[in-house]
Amino acid sequence: MSLxxxxxxxxIVLLVLWVISVQNKLVKSDExxxxxxxxxxxxxxSRYDALxxxxxxxxxxxxxxxxxxxxxxxxxxxxxxxSPTVADIAGNEAALRDIAGRLIAVxxxxxxxxxxxxxxxxxxxxxxxENNVRLSRMTFNDTVTRFNNMVxxxxxSVVASMLGFSRRDYLAExxxxxxxxxxx
Numbered sequence: 090m091s092l093x094x095x096x097x098x099x100x101i102v103l104l105v106l107w108v109i110s111v112q113n114k115l116v117k118s119d120e121x122x123x124x125x126x127x128x129x130x131x132x133x134x135s136r137y138d139a140l141x142x143x144x145x146x147x148x149x150x151x152x153x154x155x156x157x158x159x160x161x162x163x164x165x166x167x168x169x170x171x172s173p174t175v176a177d178i179a180g181n182e183a184a185l186r187d188i189a190g191r192l193i194a195v196x197x198x199x200x201x202x203x204x205x206x207x208x209x210x211x212x213x214x215x216x217x218x219e220n221n222v223r224l225s226r227m228t229f230n231d232t233v234t235r236f237n238n239m240v241x242x243x244x245x246s247v248v249a250s251m252l253g254f255s256r257r258d259y260l261a262e263x264x265x266x267x268x269x270x271x272x273x
Contacts, residue, residue, distance in 0.1 A: 111239075111248040118236040122257055123172070125229035129260075130173045132225050133181045136218035137167050140188050142211050147195055150202040154195045161188055175258045182222075189215065226260050233257045 141162055148155025165184035168177040196203045196212075203209075237256045240249040249255075 108248050111245050112252055115236075115239055115245070115249055115252065115254050118232070118239055119254065119257075122229065122232045122236050125225065125232045126173055126175070126178065127171075129178050129222055129225040129229060130169060130181070132218055132221040133167055133178070133185060134169050136185055136215055136222065137162075137181075137188075139211055139214045139218060140185065140192065143192050143208065143215065144188075146205065146208050146211065147192065147199075147202060150199050150205075151195065154198075158188070158191055158195065161191055175260055178260060189219075226262075230259050233259055 144155060144158040144162055147158055165188060167181040167184055170177060173181075196208070239245050240254050240256055
């Protein structure tokens with residue numbers, strides 16, 4: 090075998106190993122992004138369950154408002170897909186925000202409901218899940234940043250485009266969102 094052939098084979102082997110390494114990093118990063126998005130969905134489902142518990146407590150105090158809130162919850166089912174998308178997560182956030190806003194408005198009309206210990210504990214759970222979603226959203230956007238850097242930066246971008254990896258969407262922060270009132 091000639092020296093030129095050995096060098097050519099060595100370069101090809103190194104190039105193939107490098108492509109495999111980049112592909113593995115891209116897959117790992119993509120899976121981390123998928124996992125982060127699923128974690129947000131899990132927190133949203135937990136918050137949804139806590140809001141349903143609040144609706145049940147509300148019904149005990151005010152039948153009409155409880156029935157109205159039950160209808161709102163039934164209309165605003167949240168996505169619990171095994172593979173949620175950024176659009177699913179954004180839709181869930183809008184539905185959860187609407188339900189929470191309506192619950193807070195009802196609670197303002199019924200001081201005895203706000204004073205109920207179970208209501209206060211459940212509202213604390215809702216706030217905790219809200220915070221968990223916020224932190225999970227930040228984690229997701231951080232992982233997407235790392236993934237998008239890998240997909241867009243040379244020379245990894247060459248391998249990413251060859252293997253069909255593309256940029257992922259970020260979760261946009263909702264500028265209309267407000268904090269829960271401190272009185273709750």
